[in-house]
Amino acid sequence: MKILVCVSKVPDTTTKIEFTDNQFKADNVTWIMNPTDEWYALVRAVELKEQHGGTVTIINVGGAENDQIIRKALAIGADDAVRVNAEPTDAYEVASQIASHAKEANYDMIFTGKETIDYNGFVVGGMLAELLDLPYISLASKLDSDGSKATIEREVEGGNEIIEVSGAFVVSTQKGIAEQRIPNMRGIMSARTKPLQVVEPNGEGALSTIQSYELPPQKESVKLIDAENVGELVKLLHEEAKVI
Amino acid sequence: MVLVYIDNSEGQIKKASYEVAGYGVALAEQMGTEAVGICVGNVANDALSTLGEYGLSKILNAQNEHLNYFDSQVHTKAVAKAVESTGAEVVVLSHNYNGKALSARLSARLKAGLVAGAVELPDTNNGFLVKKSVFSGKAFANYELKTDKKVISVNPNAFGLHKKGGTATVETFDAGISADDVKVKVLSVNKVSDTIALSDAELVVSAGRGLKGPENWGMIEELANTLGAATACSRPVSDVDWRPHHEHVGQTGITIRPNLYIAVAISGAIQHLAGVNSSKTIVVINKDAEAPFFKAADYGIVGDAFEVVPKLNEAIKAYKASA
Numbered sequence A: 001m002k003i004l005v006c007v008s009k010v011p012d013t014t015t016k017i018e019f020t021d022n023q024f025k026a027d028n029v030t031w032i033m034n035p036t037d038e039w040y041a042l043v044r045a046v047e048l049k050e051q052h053g054g055t056v057t058i059i060n061v062g063g064a065e066n067d068q069i070i071r072k073a074l075a076i077g078a079d080d081a082v083r084v085n086a087e088p089t090d091a092y093e094v095a096s097q098i099a100s101h102a103k104e105a106n107y108d109m110i111f112t113g114k115e116t117i118d119y120n121g122f123v124v125g126g127m128l129a130e131l132l133d134l135p136y137i138s139l140a141s142k143l144d145s146d147g148s149k150a151t152i153e154r155e156v157e158g159g160n161e162i163i164e165v166s167g168a169f170v171v172s173t174q175k176g177i178a179e180q181r182i183p184n185m186r187g188i189m190s191a192r193t194k195p196l197q198v199v200e201p202n203g204e205g206a207l208s209t210i211q212s213y214e215l216p217p218q219k220e221s222v223k224l225i226d227a228e229n230v231g232e233l234v235k236l237l238h239e240e241a242k243v244i
Numbered sequence B: 001m002v003l004v005y006i007d008n009s010e011g012q013i014k015k016a017s018y019e020v021a022g023y024g025v026a027l028a029e030q031m032g033t034e035a036v037g038i039c040v041g042n043v044a045n046d047a048l049s050t051l052g053e054y055g056l057s058k059i060l061n062a063q064n065e066h067l068n069y070f071d072s073q074v075h076t077k078a079v080a081k082a083v084e085s086t087g088a089e090v091v092v093l094s095h096n097y098n099g100k101a102l103s104a105r106l107s108a109r110l111k112a113g114l115v116a117g118a119v120e121l122p123d124t125n126n127g128f129l130v131k132k133s134v135f136s137g138k139a140f141a142n143y144e145l146k147t148d149k150k151v152i153s154v155n156p157n158a159f160g161l162h163k164k165g166g167t168a169t170v171e172t173f174d175a176g177i178s179a180d181d182v183k184v185k186v187l188s189v190n191k192v193s194d195t196i197a198l199s200d201a202e203l204v205v206s207a208g209r210g211l212k213g214p215e216n217w218g219m220i221e222e223l224a225n226t227l228g229a230a231t232a233c234s235r236p237v238s239d240v241d242w243r244p245h246h247e248h249v250g251q252t253g254i255t256i257r258p259n260l261y262i263a264v265a266i267s268g269a270i271q272h273l274a275g276v277n278s279s280k281t282i283v284v285i286n287k288d289a290e291a292p293f294f295k296a297a298d299y300g301i302v303g304d305a306f307e308v309v310p311k312l313n314e315a316i317k318a319y320k321a322s323a
């Protein structure tokens, strides 16, 4: 099985979000691998390789500072990595760079996480599938494959669907598909020498630009209601908040 | 023209489709043009004509035996064909499960700038600016789209339902899809039919690790039942399988925007808030007055959930009986 896993780099979940001159203020930010890429996409890919043999390749679009995230993915069990040396400004730019690489390499499966916790688009997997003209199954919570045919459980409103797909496909993954793995010492040591190829971008640009950022309005302070007087809460929800 | 994608499942129009119909109509008015719906699947013409109530004047119905189940690849082809034949400039979808997959594919296929998860109508006074929530609800970004074609997926519950009255005419649309186009096979659809889908829900009752064990969720389900609400939970609760995975809300779970979110025995960690902080009204019930969730709440009760929740349930029952 030849598997590609797309990983992105995002600010740690506890980061205080601030902007200066309409730019995200990145100083003092701790960067991490996007959680759903790491916990679900990568781990399930590595598990499939362990079961059936094959290779897991990591791809990331970004600058040299992203190598740290890539090395972590290699430590968790991927075999090699590709970094497209670009500073993408939207999801289309990312997807188009990954598509250029994937077109040449003929992967059986391409994994992404769910959505990145910075731009929350949920976009790259779908775009990539379209650029490669492959099926795309989103929000997989289970995935098994015998190499030619995969059975996937995907979440839908109020339930799930079981899907069968033959041939290559792109999948976005979520909870249920795998459990987070902490890299061990051996993994970390071997990651240092695993191949990381740096390729230049294909020149394709973004389809959108961010013009400005805003912070949400400050919340008014909470109205506390006595635990003995829940009727008051019901009244407020009806008369003031008008939600019931 | 604005083309609105009418998402459906097993012949039924999803609630999110009524919301985006209204959004598409409002946007078309702003642009001085018309909004038309495209439905791909197996929905009867009668059902589709009800979308006229939300202002759509015409619906294209691409009924086709190969399109009964959602498959992002073939549905993209079908919608792209409708874009071509109508000359639509903007495609509007819900940012729900299917919409997320479809909007991304359409954007790549049409080379159309995409805003995934819009929270407001675009500002079309000066270019084309669309506001979207970023950094897991901690900020908003205004995206500018300059491409000829544009795709907008709208966050569920961000716009609401806006009825205008009217009926829509329904036209058959040949999407040109054949059996060869379909690469995925849906083996089964499993719905938990007696509960409300969390992603669509206007009211949500959620509980956390403070409830100590899955056996204590009876009172949460009862309260949800009384309200007509969906149930949700924090991540540790679904991690240990006290509750199913699809109930996990937050930065790494699902993001919801109900009108009312009641959080019981949840501390309010930053990653949890990320998934719920766009809720219109937040009620927090926690025995610890210092719990961070109170800072994000509109209403709070400091008290023991095991005492407060049953009482609240009774009070809501009494209110419902008198209303």
Ligand SMILES: Cc1cc2nc3c(=O)[nH]c(=O)nc-3n(C[C@H](O)[C@H](O)[C@H](O)COP(=O)(O)OP(=O)(O)OC[C@H]3O[C@@H](n4cnc5c(N)ncnc54)[C@H](O)[C@@H]3O)c2cc1C
Residues within 6 Å of the ligand: A013, A035, B207, B208, B209, B210, B211, B233, B234, B235, B236, B237, B248, B249, B250, B251, B252, B253, B264, B265, B266, B267, B268, B269, B270, B271, B272, B275, B285, B286, B287, B288, B291, B303, B304, B305, B306
């Ligand atoms: C990368 C990352 C991603 C994460 N993503 C998510 C996510 O998507 N969603 C998420 O929820 N979490 C997420 N977390 C975990 C998050 O940090 C918190 O650990 C988690 O939300 C805490 O869950 P909790 O509030 O249920 O439990 P706790 O923090 O243990 O809080 C339990 C609360 O219950 C209260 N309580 C106890 N007993 C009672 C009682 N009898 N009556 C009333 N109140 C009571 C306590 O005062 C306490 O406030 C993530 C963490 C990381 C590091």
